[in-house]
Amino acid sequence: MWDVVSFVNTVRVSDIATYLRCPRKLYFRLRGHEEGPTAEYASHLVLKELALSYPAAINRDDPAGFLAAELDRISAELPAIHPLDSALADGAVGDVRALLPGISERLASAAQRIGKETLVGMITPFQVEPVLVSRRFGITGSPAKLVMRGDIAAPSIIRTGKAPENGIWKNDRLALAAHAIMLEEMNGGKVELGLVEYAKSCEFREAAIRSNDRRVVLQVLKKIHKIIDGTMPDKPGDAPCQNCGHAGLCETKRSLASKFF
Ligand code: SF4
Structure with a gap:
């Protein structure tokens, strides 16, 4: 343990x-x-939950309807699984709902291409x-x-x-x-x-x-x-600083360091 x-x-x-x-x-x-959860992260969590239902969806006569029902279930269960505020969670469910027609189509064509049974066996x-x-x-x-x-x-x-x-x-x-x-x-x-x-x-x-x-x-x-163990790494030359939630902290550290050296 x-x-x-x-x-x-x-x-x-x-x-x-x-x-x-x-x-x-x-x-x-x-x-x-920690950077707080973003709308993008919330959508990622919802879509990831939905993807866990793909093996079951493949075997349904109406995969699109099944996934829509699964999304309703995920929406109801989300607060118990991931700590997101309700506006973020609702927005994420809406974002993923808009993707459902395309996902259902692509899932059906993957099942056709790979074979239903093979695909279900592969991802179950x-x-x-x-x-x-x-x-x-x-x-x-x-x-x-x-x-x-x-x-x-x-x-x-x-x-x-x-x-x-x-x-x-x-x-x-x-x-x-x-x-x-x-x-x-x-x-x-x-x-x-x-x-x-x-x-x-x-x-x-x-x-x-x-x-x-x-x-x-x-x-x-x-x-x-x-x-x-405490080593602060150097700022990489290609660091993605735009929209970085740590930019303020990073700048403070840089200013403090330049005072001493
Ligand atoms: S601002 Fe963010 S991305 Fe840029 S160096 Fe600092 S921590 Fe890295």
Whole structure:
């Protein structure tokens, strides 16, 4: 059993993506400066919940009607699952409702292309949002699902942004590699692939877990542990500072530093 201190020093898989976007952002977040939920984040949560219903929708005579009913259920259950204020939650449900006709169409054509049974087998969860931990590397995370491939549980993540033309995005590869490292430590056995479900475009892509992605994850983890220990990273040249909720803090730190040096 993990104690509280262990979890405080444990990196979350999502921290890897934040670090790669801007390590300073992670520094501030790890010190309690969370950015509040945005409308975009709220829509992401709702669409992710809806995507968990895709396996059931594929087998229905009226997938569009089924997904609409599922969205009503999600709307009612949302306050109990995610702490969002009601205006944000209602806006997000409205945003996703507007996407439903396109999603239903794309889901039906994916089922036709891949085969209904194959697709359902591919995305039906063995477990939803399991908590994974690697004590060895000090990392924790919850993929959207575990899906069975033979007798091995593989991670599946749901993404609500744009899918790349081919394959999966680098951040998705790293997230799968991090989940694979944890699953291997917890269950034994080699996890050789993972699945990314691009919920909006209904693209379901399996990808091999590459050795180099595992290597990058472990390198980034070391750097994040340094940030946890107190090192404030330099501002990267290509940092996405526009619309950054930490811009004020970042500027204060810069001014303080320039007073001393
Ligand atoms: S203002 Fe720029 S450098 Fe500072 S945390 Fe935000 S993105 Fe990073």
